[in-house]
Amino acid sequence: MAGVPDPQRYVLTFGCPDRTGIIARISGFLADHGGMIVEAAYHTDPDSGWFFTRQVVLAGSLPFDAAGLRERFAAVAEELSAESSWQVRDTGERPRAVVLVSKAGHCLYDLLGRVASGELDVDIAAVIGNHTSLADITRAHGIPFHHVPFPADGKAEAFTEVRKLVDEHDPHAVVLARFMQVLPADLCDEWAGRAINIHHSFLPSFIGARPYHQAHVRGVKLIGATCHYVTADLDAGPIIEQDVIRVDHGDSVDDLVRKGRDIEKVTLARGLRWHLEGRVLVHGNRTMVF
Amino acid sequence: MAGVPDPQRYVLTFGCPDRTGIIARISGFLADHGGMIVEAAYHTDPDSGWFFTRQVVLAGSLPFDAAGLRERFAAVAEELSAESSWQVRDTGERPRAVVLVSKAGHCLYDLLGRVASGELDVDIAAVIGNHTSLADITRAHGIPFHHVPFPADGKAEAFTEVRKLVDEHDPHAVVLARFMQVLPADLCDEWAGRAINIHHSFLPSFIGARPYHQAHVRGVKLIGATCHYVTADLDAGPIIEQDVIRVDHGDSVDDLVRKGRDIEKVTLARGLRWHLEGRVLVHGNRTMVF
Amino acid sequence: MAGVPDPQRYVLTFGCPDRTGIIARISGFLADHGGMIVEAAYHTDPDSGWFFTRQVVLAGSLPFDAAGLRERFAAVAEELSAESSWQVRDTGERPRAVVLVSKAGHCLYDLLGRVASGELDVDIAAVIGNHTSLADITRAHGIPFHHVPFPADGKAEAFTEVRKLVDEHDPHAVVLARFMQVLPADLCDEWAGRAINIHHSFLPSFIGARPYHQAHVRGVKLIGATCHYVTADLDAGPIIEQDVIRVDHGDSVDDLVRKGRDIEKVTLARGLRWHLEGRVLVHGNRTMVF
Amino acid sequence: MAGVPDPQRYVLTFGCPDRTGIIARISGFLADHGGMIVEAAYHTDPDSGWFFTRQVVLAGSLPFDAAGLRERFAAVAEELSAESSWQVRDTGERPRAVVLVSKAGHCLYDLLGRVASGELDVDIAAVIGNHTSLADITRAHGIPFHHVPFPADGKAEAFTEVRKLVDEHDPHAVVLARFMQVLPADLCDEWAGRAINIHHSFLPSFIGARPYHQAHVRGVKLIGATCHYVTADLDAGPIIEQDVIRVDHGDSVDDLVRKGRDIEKVTLARGLRWHLEGRVLVHGNRTMVF
Known part of the structure; x- marks a missing residue:
C-alpha cells in the first residue's frame, strides 16, 4: 500500500523434533552469514514434541541468493531431522x-x-x-x-x-x-x-x-x-x-x-x-x- | 445500577397464527384501558406462518392488576387462537x-x-x-x-x-x-x-x-x-x-x-x-x- | 438472492411525541384497510419522550398504491403531531x-x-x-x-x-x-x-x-x-x-x-x-x- | 486447570537496539547452559529500531537458579546494550x-x-x-x-x-x-x-x-x-x-x-x-x- 516497497526477504519455515538448542542452531547459522532477521516466530507442540519456526531474513543481508540459502541450510535441516516440507520462500518471486x-x-x-x-x-x-x-x-x-x-x-x-x-x-x-x-x-x-x-x-x-x-x-x-x-x-x-x-x-x-x-x-x-x-x-x- | 428504580411493568408474551390485524387487536385492547406501552417487539415467521410479540406496559397506566390483565386478555388470546403458553409477567414479583x-x-x-x-x-x-x-x-x-x-x-x-x-x-x-x-x-x-x-x-x-x-x-x-x-x-x-x-x-x-x-x-x-x-x-x- | 423475488412492500417510518395509543392508532389504520404487516419495530426514547416506528406492509394487501397510502396516512401523522420527515417507501421503486x-x-x-x-x-x-x-x-x-x-x-x-x-x-x-x-x-x-x-x-x-x-x-x-x-x-x-x-x-x-x-x-x-x-x-x- | 502442575520456568524479557545476531547470542547463551526453551517470542520495531523478546526456559534444564541466571545473563545484556528494565521472572515465586x-x-x-x-x-x-x-x-x-x-x-x-x-x-x-x-x-x-x-x-x-x-x-x-x-x-x-x-x-x-x-x-x-x-x-x- 503506497510507501516504499518492502525489501526482498527470504522466508524460512521449518519443523523438527524438539530438543535443546534448535533456536541457537538456526539463528547461529543465519548470524554466521550476516543474516538480519526481521520476523521470527516459534512454537513447540507439547503433545507431539515437535518444534516449528518461521523466520524472515533480509535478502540483502546474506551473501547468497535463495538457492544458495536452501543449499546451505539443507545441512542444518538434516542435522535437526527436519520434516522434508521445510522450505525457503523468496518474496522476490511473485506467487x-x-x-x-x-x-x-x-x-x-x-x-x-x-x-x-x-x-x-x-x-x-x-x-x-x-x-x-x-x-x-x-x-x-x-x-x-x-x-x-x-x-x-x-x-x-x-x-x-x-x-x-x-x-x-x-x-x-x-x-x-x-x-x-x-x-x-x-x-x-x-x-x-x-x-x-x-x-x-x-x-x-x-x-x-x-x-x-x-x-x-x-x-x-x-x-x-x-x-x-x-x-x-x-x-x-x-x-x-x-x-x-x-x-x-x-x-x-x-x-x-x-x-x-x-x-x-x-x-x-x-x-x-x-x-x-x-x-x-x-x-x-x-x-x-x- | 443506582438511579430511580424502574416502575412496575407487565410483560405480555404471546404467539398465534399470523393474520391481518393482530397488532391492531392487541394494541387496541391495551389502549382502550389506557395502557402505556414502553417496549414492543414483533416477529412473523414466514415458514410456519406464526406471529409472536412481547409488549411491556406500565402497570400504573392500567386500571387493574396483573391478574386482572390476564383475565381480560384471555378473551383476546382465545379470539386470536393463541398458544396456551401466552403469559403476563409482573415485574413487581421477584423471580x-x-x-x-x-x-x-x-x-x-x-x-x-x-x-x-x-x-x-x-x-x-x-x-x-x-x-x-x-x-x-x-x-x-x-x-x-x-x-x-x-x-x-x-x-x-x-x-x-x-x-x-x-x-x-x-x-x-x-x-x-x-x-x-x-x-x-x-x-x-x-x-x-x-x-x-x-x-x-x-x-x-x-x-x-x-x-x-x-x-x-x-x-x-x-x-x-x-x-x-x-x-x-x-x-x-x-x-x-x-x-x-x-x-x-x-x-x-x-x-x-x-x-x-x-x-x-x-x-x-x-x-x-x-x-x-x-x-x-x-x-x-x-x-x-x- | 435467488428464490422467489420479494413481493412489493410499503415501508412506513415515523416519529412523534410519545403518548398512549399510538401503536393502536397506526396499526388500527392499517388493519382497517386490510394492510398485512410483515415487519414492525418500535422504540420509545425515554430521554426525549419521543416514539419511533418502522412498519412494513404488503403492497398487495392494501386497496391503494404508495401515493394513496401517503395521502391517507397524512391525517394520522397530523393527528399524532409526527415529525415532517415521516415517509412511505415503495420497494417497487429501485433506489x-x-x-x-x-x-x-x-x-x-x-x-x-x-x-x-x-x-x-x-x-x-x-x-x-x-x-x-x-x-x-x-x-x-x-x-x-x-x-x-x-x-x-x-x-x-x-x-x-x-x-x-x-x-x-x-x-x-x-x-x-x-x-x-x-x-x-x-x-x-x-x-x-x-x-x-x-x-x-x-x-x-x-x-x-x-x-x-x-x-x-x-x-x-x-x-x-x-x-x-x-x-x-x-x-x-x-x-x-x-x-x-x-x-x-x-x-x-x-x-x-x-x-x-x-x-x-x-x-x-x-x-x-x-x-x-x-x-x-x-x-x-x-x-x-x- | 487440574492436571499436572506446570513445571517451574524462568521468564526472560528483554529489549535492546536491533542488530544482526541478537537471537543467536541469546539462544546461544541458553543452549550453552543446556536451557530448554518452551516459549519464545520476538518483535522488531522498525520505527525505533529496537528489538524485544520474551523467552521461557525450563528451570530444571539449567544448572543454576533464577539469581544465577540473572547474574550470568547480565553480561549478555550489557553486551547487547539492553534496557535496564530487562528481567528474569521465576514462576516458582507466586506474585x-x-x-x-x-x-x-x-x-x-x-x-x-x-x-x-x-x-x-x-x-x-x-x-x-x-x-x-x-x-x-x-x-x-x-x-x-x-x-x-x-x-x-x-x-x-x-x-x-x-x-x-x-x-x-x-x-x-x-x-x-x-x-x-x-x-x-x-x-x-x-x-x-x-x-x-x-x-x-x-x-x-x-x-x-x-x-x-x-x-x-x-x-x-x-x-x-x-x-x-x-x-x-x-x-x-x-x-x-x-x-x-x-x-x-x-x-x-x-x-x-x-x-x-x-x-x-x-x-x-x-x-x-x-x-x-x-x-x-x-x-x-x-x-x-x-
Missing part, C-alpha cells in the same frame, strides 16, 4: 494462483478487487468456472476465464480438464472460491497443501450441503465461515482461519446467506494471504499460523 | 432460581456476584451441588447449599432428591451452571422451558463430553459457549445465546478451558437474564429473543 | 446512489461487486472521482465515471461541478466511499440525511486525517470504522454503524491500513443497505436502526 | 497484588472468583476501598480489607495512607478495579509499570468521567473497556488490552453500564494475567503483548 468458481461471485469479486488494488500480492493466472456467469468480470481484470461444464455424468472428465488447466500454471495456491464441486481424492493428493477451500459454516458444524439452511433449522445465534486446506475427507482438512457473524430470529435463510458472504470473502482472503506469505504450517490435521 | 453445580465454580461465582451487586434481579433460592467445593462461597452469600452426591450406581435416587429440593421453591429458572450430569427425560419434561444449561462449545459443534478437547483436536480457530433450554435430546434444545472467543495454535487444551470460561459465564448470564425478563419465546426448536 | 471516490478502491470494488451479484438493490447512477484510477473498473460495470479534479486552489469550483453531477440523478444516497475531501457546509445541508461517509476509525476516536497513523501512535489493540451521515461538523454526524478488528504490536501502520479496509467496506455496505431499506431513523445526533 | 476499589464490585467479584478457583495465579495481599461496600465479600475470601475514606478535602492524606498500605506488600501489581480516584503523579511514578487501571471506555474515546454517558450521547454502536498502565496523564498510559461489545438504540445509559461491566471485568483480568506472566513489555507509550 501464482488459479481460482475455481461456480455461480456465486462474492469471493471472486473480492479477490479480484484485492489484487487490482495491490493489496494481495499474487498473480491470478486463470479463473475456471463450471458456469459462465463470472467470465465477464474476470476478463475485465485481464485474466483468462475457462469454462468447464460439470454435467452429472461427466464429472470425471471435467476434473481431468480442470487439472490440465490448473497444472500448466504450477500455482502456489488453487483457490476453491465457492466452487461447489467435491474434489476427487487424486486431486486432493496432488494439490495437498495448496488447495484452499472456503466453507460456508463454522466447521465442524454443518458439514456438507446447504449449511445456512442447516444453521437456520438449528436456530444458532452466530454463523461462520471456515478457510481450510482441502483433503479427501469432505470439509475435514486443516483449518487455516474461521470467523463468525451474529444473526437473530428475524433472519431468514436468505439473510444468513447474505450475511455469511461478508464473512466468507474476508476469511478466504485472510487464509489465502497467510498461505502465500508462508505463515501457515501444517502438522497432522492442525495448522500453525505464524 | 426465583435454583442453581445446580458440580466442581467448576466460574459460572456460580459469576452469578453470585451479579446478584450481590444488584445487576441480576433474581432470588437464588438454593444451590445444589454433587460436590461440596462450592458450599462455602454459596453460604458466604447467605444462600443455602445442598450437597447431593451422584454415585455411579445411585443417580436415579440422586435426581429424585434434586427434584424434591428444586420443586419446593417452584423456581422460574433451574440453572445448570456446569452441572455435568445429564438430566433424565422426566425432569426435562417437568422443567421444560425453565431448565437452562450452559454448554461449553459452539453447538452443534462438539456435543457431549470434553468439548474443549474435541476442539483442540479439530484445530478450530474460535471456541464458543451455548446457553440453551434443556430437552431430552442431549445438547440439542432451543438455543438462547451463543458467543465465541479466538484461540490459536499456541493454546493448549488447558488454555481453551480457561479462555472458554469467560465466554461460558457471560453467555449463561445473558441467557438467564433474558429468560427472567420474558424476552425468550420458543417456537419448535428455535427461540426468539426480543 | 439510486451516486458514489464519490478518490484513489483508494476497496470500498468501490466492494459496492460494485455487491450490486453486480444482486446483493445490494440499488442503481449506481454514477461514480465521481477526483482521480482517474477507478475509472476503468467503474466503466467495466457499465456505470458512468466522471473525473472532477480537486486542485488546491479550485475546490469550490470542483464542488460546484460535483453538485451538478450528483443532483441530476436526485439520488437516495450520496456515498463518500473514502472520498477524502471535506464537504462544504451547503452540500452537507442539501444532502442532509442522504450523504453517507465511511470514516476509517472507531469514532469519536481519531477524528480527521490519518486515523490509522494516530491509532498506531496511541497503541490501541482494536481499530475500527464508522459509517455515518455527513454533517457540517467533521466526522461528528449521526453514526449508522461501526465495527472493529483486532490488531497487535506486530502490525505496522500499513498493516492497520490493510486490516482496516476489510472493516471499512463491510461497515459501509451495511450502513448503506440499512439506509436504502429505510431502517435508519435520525433523532438529534443519534440513529435508530430498525 | 502479589493489591486491589483498590470504590463501590462498584463487578471487577473485584470477578478477580476474587478467578483466584479462588485457581485460574489466576496471584496472592491478593489486600483490598483497599474508599467505601466499605466490598469489605464483606473480600473478607469472605480470607483477604484483609482496609477502608480508607477519601473526603474532598483530605485526598492527599488518604493517598498517603493508601501508599503505606500498598507498599508494605511490595506488590507486583496495584490493580485499580474501578477505583474512581485519580492517582497523584508521585504514586504514578513510584508504581510505574505496576499500576494497572481498567477504564470503562474504548480509549482514546471518552476519556475522564462518565464515559458511558458520553457514549450514549454520541450514539456509538459499540462500547468498550481499556486495561492500561497508569501514568500521570489521565487515561493516556500504555494500553495492555481492549475489548468491545455491541449496543443499539434501545440501550439506555444504564444498559450501557450493565453491558460494559462484562467487558470491563474480562479485559482487566486478561491484562492483569498477561502482566503477571511477564507477557507485557512497554516501549514508549505502547505495549507489546507476547
